Amino acid sequence: MTETELIKWINLLIKNNNIKAFYNSALWEHTRQEVLSEQHYECQICKDKGVYTPAVTVHHIKFLRQHPELALTKSNLMAVCEECHFNIHHKQIPKEQLNEERW
Ligand SMILES: [Zn+2]
Numbered sequence: 001m002t003e004t005e006l007i008k009w010i011n012l013l014i015k016n017n018n019i020k021a022f023y024n025s026a027l028w029e030h031t032r033q034e035v036l037s038e039q040h041y042e043c044q045i046c047k048d049k050g051v052y053t054p055a056v057t058v059h060h061i062k063f064l065r066q067h068p069e070l071a072l073t074k075s076n077l078m079a080v081c082e083e084c085h086f087n088i089h090h091k092q093i094p095k096e097q098l099n100e101e102r103w
């Protein structure tokens with residue numbers, strides 16, 4: 001898949017509200033594993049606070065929905081633990097405004 005095709009595909013998934021298909025793709029799984037490995041399976045946010053926490057997920061620093069072109073760009077990807085990831089997406093957002101758009 002070329003970069004243009006990738007962006008087109010992600011835009012289509014966003015439009016169809018099916019971004020899960022991206023996260024389920026082999027392409028993402030491969031990139032995710034590489035990032036986790038390169039960042040030593042360590043949560044980068046906890047690390048900044050001097051705490052070691054195993055990372056379980058990879059976060060798009062610039063959100064995927066707003067920047068599909070950075071979907072697989074390593075400099076836009078960060079290994080994080082579940083709690084930090086939740087906080088990134090949900091902190092200070094009133095509950096009633098929570099919806100899938102935030103991801
Ligand atoms: Zn963390």
Ligand SMILES: [Zn+2]
Nearest residue numbers: 058059060085
């Ligand atoms: Zn995220």
